[in-house]
Amino acid sequence: MENTKKMEYTEFKESLKNLVQEKSDSDMKVEIVQIIKNNQIKSENLTYKSRDYNLFPSIWLEELYQQYQEYGMDWCVDMAVSILKNVKRIDEDQLMESWESAKGRIIVELIKESWNQELLVEIPYKAFLDLAVIYRLKMWECKSGDVVHTVTNEMMEHWNITEEELYETALTNLQKEEFEIIGLHQVLQDMIEEHIDVEQKGEFHGWAYVFTNRSRIKGAAAMLRTDLLNRFAEAHGSDLFILPSSVHEVILLPAKEDENTAELRRIVRETNEEIVNEEEWLSDEVYYFRRSTGAVELIPE
Structure with a gap:
């Protein structure tokens, strides 16, 4: 029976590495490596190393440690072995x-x-x-x-x-690549209104849109598709404010001449701090697509 006393994270990761190594092929070396993610967020990952291959999957240890608290060590070992053994290996020639x-x-x-x-x-x-x-x-x-x-x-x-x-x-x-612009209607409006004083709510549009790729993963590159931005802006007869929601998407707002850009910037920064994981932050600025130039601009403070 598995010991019910839970290990601290440092003990857990070393024990997991050793147990996974015992269940792995002899030519595979299990290692703990540090990964630098977006915005310099560092994480410890469990991975395989081999002299014959140079690209392997890695597993975020802190997330697995959270699973350990609920399911125990045996579950974590089986999960790690399954992931590391059953993915495609890539050698240097392929890479x-x-x-x-x-x-x-x-x-x-x-x-x-x-x-x-x-x-x-x-x-x-x-x-x-x-x-x-x-x-x-x-x-x-x-x-x-x-x-x-x-x-x-x-x-x-x-x-x-x-x-x-x-x-x-x-x-x-x-x-x-396929991109899509999705109307958020009342859902996004409610989310925006959580960060706006009651007397300021009338300043914001009743319509906002998410611009992302079809998979909705790392879709903020949509900002580079000025052809699609221009088509959308022309359809609405206005320039566009672009709010960086995360690395996965941006939010489009048809522009008004009296728009409170400082308030938009505050919404972006508070959303980053209170809702979005730091690893997924894209920016704390606000952007503007101008139809006359067909370009995206950074709005100065």
Whole structure:
């Protein structure tokens, strides 16, 4: 029978690593690694290492520790072994394949430039207002979302391409990706009103829209689709305010001349602090799509 006394996190992760190692193939080494996520959020993950492969799945240990509190160690070990053993392994040749075979699978993601300086030192990126366009190589698809690998400077050198070529290829692929603009109607209106004083509610629109990709994962790259922004703006006969909801989507508001931009910025920042996980923050600024220029602008404070 499993010991009912719960371990502290430090003891748990070492015990889990050893137990998973016992149930793993002899050529697989189980390790605990530190992963840097969006906005420099660091997490400890459990993963496999092998001299024959260089890309393996990893499991967020803090989340698994929460499951341990409810289900116990045996459940966590079985879950970890199942995940690590039953996913596709990628060797270096597959990862560092030719540019011709890889370029159709380059996708983009938007992150905040100033919040990710440590990450951006290691990878190619292109500045976009206060954001950074980074690149992922789509490895394969699954129900929970695409499995991707961040494009590094080393990979770009191996492919013998320039940063501009990488960027242009990614934008071409972005034009082929499906995006959607979804009316939030009363649901989003209620959420916005939670952050607005009663006397200010009349200043805001009764309609707001979510702009994201079809999977709704890392869909804030929709901001780069100025063709779709322009089509939507023309249909509404107005420019657009763009509020960064998270890395997964942005919110569009048809603009009014007397819009309280300071209030919009306050909503964005309070939403980040009170609702959205820090790892999923996109920005604390407000943007504007102007039909006359066909471009997205950063609204100054």
